[in-house]
Amino acid sequence: MEKVALLVGNDINNISSGNSWSELLDGLTTYLSIDVDFPHDKPFPLAYEEIFFKTIKHTSYKEDDIKRYVAEHVNRIESSNIHHLICNLGVKNILTTNYDLSLESVNSSAIKDITNKGYIKETKYSLFRKHEQDKTTFWHIHGSSTEPRSITLGYEHYSGYLQNIRNYVVSGTKDTYKNKTFKPLLLRMRDKEVENHSWLDLFFTVDIHIFGLALDFVETELWWLLTYREKTKFLKKSLKSPITNVIHYYIPEEFVATSKTKMDLLNSLGVIVIPIEGYSTNKQNYYESVIASISSQLQIK
DSSP states (O other): OTTEEEEEOGGGGGGSTTOOHHHHHHHHHHHHTOOOOOOTTSOHHHHHHHHHHHHHHHSSOOHHHHHHHHHHHHTTOOOOHHHHHHHTTOOSEEEESOOSOTTGGGSOSOGGGOOOOOSSOOSSOOSSOEEEETTEEEEETTOOTTSGGGOOOSHHHHHHHHHHHHIIIIIOOTTTBTTBOOOOHHHHHHTTOOOOOSHHHHHHHSEEEEESOOOOTTOHHHHHHHHHHHHHHHHOTTTOOOOOOOEEEEEEGGGTGGGHHHHHHHHHTTOEEEEESOTTTOHHHHHHHHHHHHHHHHHHO
């Protein structure tokens, strides 16, 4: 499965109680002894900055304490049958926005020994962050609980991350890293020099199946990547875009009508949207259906 990758979001963890984002936030604000409202119209990256400033202004806690709490909370998430089914698909590269190690723990109980095997050892950002286990590489694109400082939460962190992503993809990384300079990704693709050092290489070169991810508009780096990827097909005529991979997005059938704005945007960006029934009835069965759909497509290829 070299030419396929998965992008897995946090909703696969919500099958078991106690793992939801809202429960984490309730526990976090209680731990910090601060009061923060989370209405639907408050984007979380900015809500996090509110948490941060209330914390450092009114308590003795620091940002490292916030991120360590998040890391410790997600480390309690255990693998479910869905995690096992995902890993048993035989896909070599699994990208995830999750911080926890529940996917890695499917085939190993020694998750305490898991370390970042990225080509470049980052502490804050996660262009290269990966864990290797057996024949599977797990790319934690929003950071990992193994390095709490890497956990991407706030507006400033998202913005800095996007800046680094854009440099890696568009302009290259001259003088950015001590032991490696990367040319713009499209040039590397054209010259067949892509070595999959980063999950960004995969996003432009292999078919991606996205599920368990709401893909909210606050996920700025993912929306930027989808937009840039599609624009290169029309605005880079002189370069002749080498992008031929396909991106699939799985969504509960019952959410399609209420997500028209997102559906229209995804369709305009060339993403294949695949509605799957049963989410509201049985979330476990829904994800089994998603994985079965992906499996059938892999067998066809």
